[in-house]
Amino acid sequence: MGSTHLGHNILDHQLLDKDGRRCGNVDDLAIEDADVVAIYSGPGYWPQRAGWLGRLAGWIGGSGRVRVPWEEVAKVDSAVHLRRTAPEYGLGKGDDCLRPFVERIPGANR
Amino acid sequence: MSKILGVALGILAAIGGFVDIGDLVFNTAAGATFGYQLMWVLPIGVLGIIVYSEMCGRVAAASGKAVFDAVRERTGFAAGLSALIASELVNLLTLAAEIGGVAIALQLLSGLPYRVLLVLAITGVALVIWVVQLETIERIFGYGGLCMLVFAVAAVKLGPDWTQFGKGFIPHVSQNSPWLYLYFVIGLLGAAMTPYEVYFYSSGGVEDRWTPKDLGLNRANAIIGYSLGGLLSVALMVVGAAVFLRHGINPEHLGTIPLGAEQPLGKVGLLFAIVGILFAVGGASIDTVFSGAYNLAQFLGWEWGRYRSAAGAPRFFLTWIVLLVCALGIVMTGVDPVMLTEYAVIFSAVALPLTYIPILLVANDREYMGASTNGPLANTLGIIYLVVIAVVAVAAVPLMIITNVGQN
Numbered sequence: 010m011g012s013t014h015l016g017h018n019i020l021d022h023q024l025l026d027k028d029g030r031r032c033g034n035v036d037d038l039a040i041e042d043a044d045v046v047a048i049y050s051g052p053g054y055w056p057q058r059a060g061w062l063g064r065l066a067g068w069i070g071g072s073g074r075v076r077v078p079w080e081e082v083a084k085v086d087s088a089v090h091l092r093r094t095a096p097e098y099g100l101g102k103g104d105d106c107l108r109p110f111v112e113r114i115p116g117a118n119r
Numbered sequence: 120m121s122k123i124l125g126v127a128l129g130i131l132a133a134i135g136g137f138v139d140i141g142d143l144v145f146n147t148a149a150g151a152t153f154g155y156q157l158m159w160v161l162p163i164g165v166l167g168i169i170v171y172s173e174m175c176g177r178v179a180a181a182s183g184k185a186v187f188d189a190v191r192e193r194t195g196f197a198a199g200l201s202a203l204i205a206s207e208l209v210n211l212l213t214l215a216a217e218i219g220g221v222a223i224a225l226q227l228l229s230g231l232p233y234r235v236l237l238v239l240a241i242t243g244v245a246l247v248i249w250v251v252q253l254e255t256i257e258r259i260f261g262y263g264g265l266c267m268l269v270f271a272v273a274a275v276k277l278g279p280d281w282t283q284f285g286k287g288f289i290p291h292v293s294q295n296s297p298w299l300y301l302y303f304v305i306g307l308l309g310a311a312m313t314p315y316e317v318y319f320y321s322s323g324g325v326e327d328r329w330t331p332k333d334l335g336l337n338r339a340n341a342i343i344g345y346s347l348g349g350l351l352s353v354a355l356m357v358v359g360a361a362v363f364l365r366h367g368i369n370p371e372h373l374g375t376i377p378l379g380a381e382q383p384l385g386k387v388g389l390l391f392a393i394v395g396i397l398f399a400v401g402g403a404s405i406d407t408v409f410s411g412a413y414n415l416a417q418f419l420g421w422e423w424g425r426y427r428s429a430a431g432a433p434r435f436f437l438t439w440i441v442l443l444v445c446a447l448g449i450v451m452t453g454v455d456p457v458m459l460t461e462y463a464v465i466f467s468a469v470a471l472p473l474t475y476i477p478i479l480l481v482a483n484d485r486e487y488m489g490a491s492t493n494g495p496l497a498n499t500l501g502i503i504y505l506v507v508i509a510v511v512a513v514a515a516v517p518l519m520i521i522t523n524v525g526q527n
Contacts, residue, residue, distance in 0.1 A: 021192045021199070023420050034191070034420030050420075059197035066200060070419075087182045087487055104422055107433035116249060117429040117436075 023088040024050060024077075024100065032095035039076070048077045048089065050100060075099045126336060130344045132261025137348020138355070139403035140220045140373075141213070141310035141464040143396065144457050146352045147370050147379065148525070149303045150359020155279070158287030158356060160304050164311025165349035167507065169341050170500045171475055174482045174493070175317045176337035179324030182487035186321045186474060187417035193477040202473035203418045209470050210315055210411040212463035214442060215449035217404035218244070219456025223373045224397035234451060241447045244404055245440070253425040256405055263398025267351050269380045269391035274357035276383040284357065302518040302525050306461065308511050309468035311352065317474065318410040322417070326424050331491050355379075373457055408446075412438040461524050468515040471508045479505065 024033045036054040039047035052070030055063040077091065077098050084090040095101035111117050149157045178184055184192070187206075191199040221244070222236040229236070247256060293300040329337065358379035363370050370376050377392035384391075409425065412435050416423035422432040429436035450456065479501045482493045493501065519525075 021196060023188060031416075031420055031422045034418075036196070055196065058195075059200050062200055062204075063197065087184055101422070104433050107437065108430055111433040111436060112430045114429065118431075119428050 019045070019048070019085055019089050022085075024048070025088045025090050026095040026098075026100065027083070027091060027093055030095055030101065032091075032098075032101035033075070035089055044079075046079050048079070048082070050075045050077065073102065126339055128258065129336075129340060130347070131265065132258050133340055133344025134261070134265065134347045134351070136257065136261045136264055136399070136402050136406070137345060138264065138267055138351050138399045139213075139310075139313065139407075140216050140400050140456065140460045141306075141313055141467075142352050143220070143355065143373070143376055143400070144460045145303065145306040145310040145464060146355035147359040147363065147376050149307055150356035150361075151363035151368065151370050152359075153293060153300060153303065154360040154364050155284045155287030155356070156291070156293055156300070157303055157307060158284065158353065159290045160307040161311065161349060161352050161356070162288070163507070164308045165345055165352070166500070167308070167312045167504045168316065169345045170497070170504055171312070171478065172317055172320050172345065173338055173341040174497060174501060175321035175478055176324050176329070176341060177334060177491050178478060178481050178488070179321045180329035180331055180333050180337060181489060181491040182481065182484075183325055184321075184481060184487070185325045185413060185417050186318050186478060187414040189481040190474065190477045191418050193480045194473075198473075199418060202470070203414060205466075205470045205473060206314060206318075206414055207411055209463055209467045210407055210414070211442060211445055211449070212459055212466065213313070213315060214404055214407040214411065215446040215454075216456045216459035216463050217400050217407055218443075218446050219450045219454075219459060220373055220400035221397060221404060222450070223456065224393055224400065227374055227377065227393050228397070234453075237447060237450050240401075241443055244401065244408070245443055248405060248408075248439070249429075253405075253409075257402070260398050260402025260405065264395060264402055266391045266395030267399055268354075269384065269388055269395060270351060270358055271354040273380040273383045273388055273392075274354040274361070277358065277361040279357050279361045298518060298521045299525065301514065302522040305468055305511050305515050305518055306464050306525070307352075308507070309464040309471070309515070311349070312471060312508070313464070314467055314470060314474045315407050315410040317478075318413055319406045322409070322413040322423075323425075326426055331489075334491065371457060408439045408442050411442045412436075458524070461519075465515045465519045465524075468508075468511045470512075472505065472512050475501075475505060475508060 019035050020038060022035045023031060024035060026032050033050040035048050036051060037049035038045050039049060051073035052067045053072040053074035055067035075098055081092050082089060083092045175186060190202050218240050221240040222233055225236045225240060226233055362379040362382050377389050377396060380392035381389035413423060415438050416435045421434045423435040424432055482488060485492045
């Protein structure tokens with residue numbers, strides 16, 4: 010698979026960590042010499058994707074940016090599978106930050 | 120045997136869950152305004168939802184992708200974000216209308232003040248979602264919604280003019296108020312093909328981990344469930360024509376609709392109709408609020424799912440809570456749920472192509488779909504319906520303006 014083809018096939022795909030946890034989306038790609046060298050994920054990359062609407066969404070979503078080196082990608086199918094857990098990359102922070110509060114509600118772990 | 124029973128029970132729940140507030144409002148009002156003349160639109164709408172639900176279910180089974188996952192992947196971030204915002208707004212309007220409908224049904228049963236019942240309705244919906252497993256919720260509300268079959272009994276008992284009824288299935292344009300007639304065509308199609316139904320259906324397929332082995336079940340659910348559910352739409356239109364049009368009543372208040380079952384069947388008919396509406400609209404409000412949360416989570420890659428605990432998918436959980444609170448805020452202003460429904464259905468007609476084009480694209484991607492890729496029949500129907508949807512989308516807002524939201 011050529012790099013450009015690969016890029017086309019992974020942009021905007023779901024990211025899954027090694028435990029199968031959904032931990033973001035491929036929001037942008039770092040390309041050097043026609044090779045994909047890293048995946049970018051986070052609201053900080055939205056402004057460059059969708060004009061004023063992207064800036065607005067990025068502003069609401071916060072400016073989080075995560076760079077995942079391409080070597081960390083284990084497999085690409087209908088999702089992009091990573092080799093390690095989400096927190097090790099700084100992915101899935103939104104859910105991890107809210108969890109302690111949500112867990113206080115009775116029945117939240119059911 | 121137990122598998123057949125399971126499928127049968129699922130189909131029963133699908134029939135009970137078919138009708139939502141959009142169908143209630145548009146089918147009854149269409150009958151009350153144009154008699155049987157708009158019958159021909161119903162099979163077109165039902166076939167449309169069958170075609171795209173079956174396709175979404177197949178995409179979910181073969182690729183593990185739910186609708187908004189596919190939307191983002193196929194249309195990119197910018198177009199996908201526009202589709203997301205449009206569908207979330209329409210979903211919120213629909214949710215608010217459904218919550219209003221629940222409160223009106225509760226008011227007919229209890230006589231308590233509307234606003235108190237709105238708060239009760241929203242609290243009830245949140246509690247049910249929190250406490251009861253979603254599969255059980257779907258079954259309970261689906262079976263409860265079967266009380267709506269009272270409208271089918273009423274339709275037969277009313278002894279409609281069967282010749283006029285039959286003629287209604289031949290497509291034509293009314294000479295009398297053609298713009299209003301066309302507005303109803305758009306509304307009936309929009310109500311039958313409401314996008315939240317496919318969001319919910321496809322996300323459920325992904326959650327239930329459907330594989331190509333489940334394609335038979337998917338087809339049975341879509342074809343049998345929606346066709347039989349569509350008969351309820353026919354019954355509502357007959358009741359609209361045979362009761363409301365005959366007596367010159369405009370069912371502009373949701374509370375008027377159950378009277379259509381009372382006239383031929385008495386108090387028992389009335390009670391079944393109110394309970395049926397309560398369950399049908401209550402179930403639809405749960406589907407709608409989940410659809411809103413599914414779409415946002417899928418678009419942004421968050422953890423989502425009804426089988427996950429709130430702590431397992433905190434942002435998904437907070438999204439549906441926020442949607443419920445926003446919906447409550449909208450209906451508490453006192454805006455009429457029927458008016459909200461009309462706006463929700465007409466705007467959802469505008470948003471339809473944004474949902475269905477990416478699905479058609481993914482369903483044709485052999486790399487994902489393998490042997491389950493769209494065949495000639497699914498593609499032919501899919502493309503015909505895309506044209507129908509495109510016409511509906513373009514015509515919806517102008518017709519809404521020309522007819523003053525169906526008031527003239």
